[in-house]
Amino acid sequence: MTAGGDPPGALPGFHPALKDELTFPLAWGTSRVRDFEAWRRTARATVEAHLLVDRQDDTPYAPESTAREDGDGYTRELVTLSLTRYGRVRGALLTPQGPGPFPAVLFLHDHGSRFDIGKEKAVRPWYDDTRLAAAEEWADRHFDGRFPGDELARRGYVVFCADALGWGDREPLAYERQQALASNLFHLGSSLAGLLAREDQRAAGFLAGLDRVDARRVAAVGFSMGGYRAWQTAALSDDVAAAVSVCWMTGLKGMLVHGNNTLRGQSAFHMLHPGLARHLDLPDVASIAAPKPMLFLGGGRDPLFTEEGVRTAHARLRAVWHSLGAAGRLRTETWPETGHAFPGRMQDAAFAWLDSVTGIRS
Structure with a gap:
C-alpha cells in the first residue's frame, strides 16, 4: 500500500482534477478557428511541435533490395533504407504480379510486448525459418492464422512493412528497456x-514514391499499436489517402483509469507526445485526416479500452466528418464478440472496405 492507503500503482488524489482541466481547446468545433483547412494546418503544426523530432529530414532513402522471390500471386523482397538520418531500417515489400501501378498499403505492426519479430507480425517471413515459427504463433493468436500483409498482396496491393525501433532486426528491446530508452530520448x-511517428511518415513517402505504386491510392493499415500508428500517419502525411485502424482508438480521459497500460510506462511511451493533451484529444489528432476515408474497428471485449473511451472517440470522429459533409467516408464499428484481435472475418470486412475506397474492385 502507498502512504495514502491506496494500492501500489494507484493514481494520486489530484488525478481527477488534472483530468477535469483537460478541455482540448484546439479540437475542431471547439477551436476559434472555423475554417477547416486553416484548422488542419494549425492542429497539424501543434502535433508536429510536440513530436520533439525534427520534421526536416531529407536523408535519401537509398534503398537496397534483395532479389525478388515468388509468393502466392505476388513477389517478395527485403528492402533496407534510411527512414531518418540515424540509421538503416529493413522492411518487407510485396508486389502483386501483373501490370501496375498498384494501390498500396503501409502496414504498421503492433507492439504486443514481443520484440523478436516486427515486420514478421504482418508478413510471412519467407527468409528466416526461426522467425517463421514465432510469426506463425503470433498470427494464430491474433489473426486467425493469417498474415494480413500477404492477404493484402494477394488482393492486389503493394505492401510495405518495416521494423519499428526495438523490433525484429532493430536491436530488439527487452521489455524493461523501453522506459529507459524513452527517458534517455x-x-x-x-x-x-515522435521518432516512431517520423519514421512512419517517411515510410509512407517511400512507398508512395515507388514506380510500381499509384501514389493517389496509398493507405495505412494497422492493428493495436499499429492501429494508432495508422491513424496518426494518415493525420500527419499527405502521402496517405485512407486508413484502417483496428483496436486502437479511444478518448484520452476514458483511457486514463487505474490499471490501464497507458499509465504503466513501458509501451505507453511509444504513443506519448508530452504536452499534446493540453491542446487535442486522441480523436482530435485523428480528425486532422478528415475527410479522408477512414475505418476504425474495435472489439467489444477488448480489455485495453473502456467502452466509454471508445464511444466518446467514435462520436467525436463522426462529428468532424459529418461537419464536412463527408459522413459516408468514415466508418466506426465495435464488434461485440471480439477481443483485442484482428480475426479473419474482421479482416475480410476491413479489406473489402479498403477495396471500395481504393477502387481496386469494380
Missing part, C-alpha cells in the same frame, strides 16, 4: 513516440 530533447 526525453533527456536528449527527443521522443520515442
Whole structure:
C-alpha cells in the first residue's frame, strides 16, 4: 500500500482534477478557428511541435533490395533504407504480379510486448525459418492464422512493412528497456513516440514514391499499436489517402483509469507526445485526416479500452466528418464478440472496405 492507503500503482488524489482541466481547446468545433483547412494546418503544426523530432529530414532513402522471390500471386523482397538520418531500417515489400501501378498499403505492426519479430507480425517471413515459427504463433493468436500483409498482396496491393525501433532486426528491446530508452530520448530533447511517428511518415513517402505504386491510392493499415500508428500517419502525411485502424482508438480521459497500460510506462511511451493533451484529444489528432476515408474497428471485449473511451472517440470522429459533409467516408464499428484481435472475418470486412475506397474492385 502507498502512504495514502491506496494500492501500489494507484493514481494520486489530484488525478481527477488534472483530468477535469483537460478541455482540448484546439479540437475542431471547439477551436476559434472555423475554417477547416486553416484548422488542419494549425492542429497539424501543434502535433508536429510536440513530436520533439525534427520534421526536416531529407536523408535519401537509398534503398537496397534483395532479389525478388515468388509468393502466392505476388513477389517478395527485403528492402533496407534510411527512414531518418540515424540509421538503416529493413522492411518487407510485396508486389502483386501483373501490370501496375498498384494501390498500396503501409502496414504498421503492433507492439504486443514481443520484440523478436516486427515486420514478421504482418508478413510471412519467407527468409528466416526461426522467425517463421514465432510469426506463425503470433498470427494464430491474433489473426486467425493469417498474415494480413500477404492477404493484402494477394488482393492486389503493394505492401510495405518495416521494423519499428526495438523490433525484429532493430536491436530488439527487452521489455524493461523501453522506459529507459524513452527517458534517455526525453533527456536528449527527443521522443520515442515522435521518432516512431517520423519514421512512419517517411515510410509512407517511400512507398508512395515507388514506380510500381499509384501514389493517389496509398493507405495505412494497422492493428493495436499499429492501429494508432495508422491513424496518426494518415493525420500527419499527405502521402496517405485512407486508413484502417483496428483496436486502437479511444478518448484520452476514458483511457486514463487505474490499471490501464497507458499509465504503466513501458509501451505507453511509444504513443506519448508530452504536452499534446493540453491542446487535442486522441480523436482530435485523428480528425486532422478528415475527410479522408477512414475505418476504425474495435472489439467489444477488448480489455485495453473502456467502452466509454471508445464511444466518446467514435462520436467525436463522426462529428468532424459529418461537419464536412463527408459522413459516408468514415466508418466506426465495435464488434461485440471480439477481443483485442484482428480475426479473419474482421479482416475480410476491413479489406473489402479498403477495396471500395481504393477502387481496386469494380
